[in-house]
Amino acid sequence: MALGKSLVNVVKCLVTNEKTKEVFDIGDTASDIDVEPILSAGKRDILRVKNKILGINETEDIVIGYKLKLKDNTFNIDVIALVDGGTISGSHYISIPAGQVVEKDLFTLTVYTEEKDYSRTTGYTVFTWKHCKGKVPKYKIKDGDFIVPEFEAESIPFRGETAVDIDSVTTLPGTVTP
Known part of the structure; x- marks a missing residue:
């Protein structure tokens, strides 16, 4: 029997x-x-005559993707350009033209969380959402507060692909095992 993981x-x-x-x-x-x-919500059709149910035809809910909302505590202009659909020229960000539809590049979001055994990290769990399409980011500018953008995207896999991939690894990318 496999035990659940403590992810944080x-x-x-x-x-x-x-x-x-x-x-x-x-x-x-x-x-x-x-x-x-x-x-894609399923439905339930019930054949009922007075106080008697004669049959039920039911279809299940089907997952077609995920809505993702991410808060990043830094103002990363490269990520904003990818999610928003704008472009970067030197140090200047050019947003999408008002009132126009812009073809946005799809992106993959990969998130690593720690697996904990009491206070030590025993590994990492990786969540991957493919083919994300971003929405215009939200952020608030306020005296005394850091600007923390919120990115929203929808991940809709292609036919035959999984909606989310979840895997366990022992090290983070870019790290070397001793």
Whole structure:
């Protein structure tokens, strides 16, 4: 019998542009990721005559992807450009034109969490959502507060692909096992 894992923290977060293969490592600054399934809702048809049920025809809910909302505690202009659909020219960010639809690159979001055994880290669990399409980021500018953008995206896999991949690893990418 396998025991459940105690998972905690966002220890690494990678955003990979699927078109250019460019990887943006937002490290451990992504502090909060909401994950909500996108469902094709099933339905239940009941054949009822007066106070008697003669039959039930039911279809199940089907997951077609995930809605993701990520808070990053840094203002990473490269990630904003990918999620928003804008471009970068030197140090200047050019947002999407008002009132126009812009073709956005799809990206893969990969999140690493720690597996804990009491106080020690025993490994990492990796969550991967492919083919994410971003929405215009939200952020608040306020005296005395850091600007913490919120990114929203929908991950809709291609036919035959999984909606989310979850794996266990012993090290984080870019680290060497002693």
